[in-house]
Amino acid sequence: MTALSGLRAVLFDRDDTIAYTDQAVYRDAARWAASRYGLDASHVGHVLAAVWADHTSPDRESSWWHLRTLSEEEAFWSEYGRELTRRLELPADAAPEWLARFPYEAYMKPVSGARDVLSALRTRGLKIGVLSNTLPSIDRTLVAVGLADLIDVAIATCAVGIHKPEPGAYHHAAATLGVEPREILFIDDKAENVAAARAVGMQARLIDLSGQDGDAIHSLAEVLDIVDARWEAVGQ
Numbered sequence: 001m002t003a004l005s006g007l008r009a010v011l012f013d014r015d016d017t018i019a020y021t022d023q024a025v026y027r028d029a030a031r032w033a034a035s036r037y038g039l040d041a042s043h044v045g046h047v048l049a050a051v052w053a054d055h056t057s058p059d060r061e062s063s064w065w066h067l068r069t070l071s072e073e074e075a076f077w078s079e080y081g082r083e084l085t086r087r088l089e090l091p092a093d094a095a096p097e098w099l100a101r102f103p104y105e106a107y108m109k110p111v112s113g114a115r116d117v118l119s120a121l122r123t124r125g126l127k128i129g130v131l132s133n134t135l136p137s138i139d140r141t142l143v144a145v146g147l148a149d150l151i152d153v154a155i156a157t158c159a160v161g162i163h164k165p166e167p168g169a170y171h172h173a174a175a176t177l178g179v180e181p182r183e184i185l186f187i188d189d190k191a192e193n194v195a196a197a198r199a200v201g202m203q204a205r206l207i208d209l210s211g212q213d214g215d216a217i218h219s220l221a222e223v224l225d226i227v228d229a230r231w232e233a234v235g236q
């Protein structure tokens with residue numbers, strides 16, 4: 001029997017694991033806003049990047065890191081929109097229009113093969129979870145990337161108030177999936193998150209979709225290989 005015995009669930013990170021931020025959408029948003037409001041697209045792109053960097057700084061008191069509810073997140077995006085339009089010297093009513101046209105989830109795309117791999121894992125009887133250090137609106141993002149129907153449990157750490165790599169985030173995910181940590185295979189692109197998962201007893205693998213890290217798997221299809229190898233090893 002291998003170390004991957006007794007598997008009942010696969011728990012994925014979201015960003016750079018099953019989904020990614022498509023930089024082309026930033027360019028689309030900048031071009032759209034430039035055309036809509038008569039601005040220079042390159043200037044809009046710089047301001048977009050600067051306002052986002054400012055709002056995501058962990059030092060910022062109102063950083064997304066501290067948001068707990070969807071209504072708090074809504075207020076956060078409203079403030080973000082106001083700041084964006086203020087820096088571009090646009091009228092305040094441009095903000096809701098902009099955010100409706102390019103909401104947070106519009107920037108995300110599914111990783112190649114994600115639907116096929118998640119479907120295949122489900123046909124093997126495994127539960128599928130997502131544990132992401134992200135805003136409360138995780139469900140909307142998984143709908144946007146076309147994977148929501150394949151995911152049993154989606155956890156935004158903001159809504160829990162505990163982020164990876166804190167052990168509580170992993171224990172919360174295991175309890176929500178209704179399985180023991182040792183029955184979970186956890187996949188994440190950050191080494192510290194993988195190490196923390198192992199520390200709470202999960203089986204875990206690093207994924208590096210850029211193919212650079214020799215210690216990592218390089219595609220989601222390899223998750224299927226890991227699961228199947230474990231089944232062969234236990235004679236199923």
Ligand SMILES: [Mg+2]
Binds near residue numbers: 013016017188
């Ligand atoms: Mg990630």
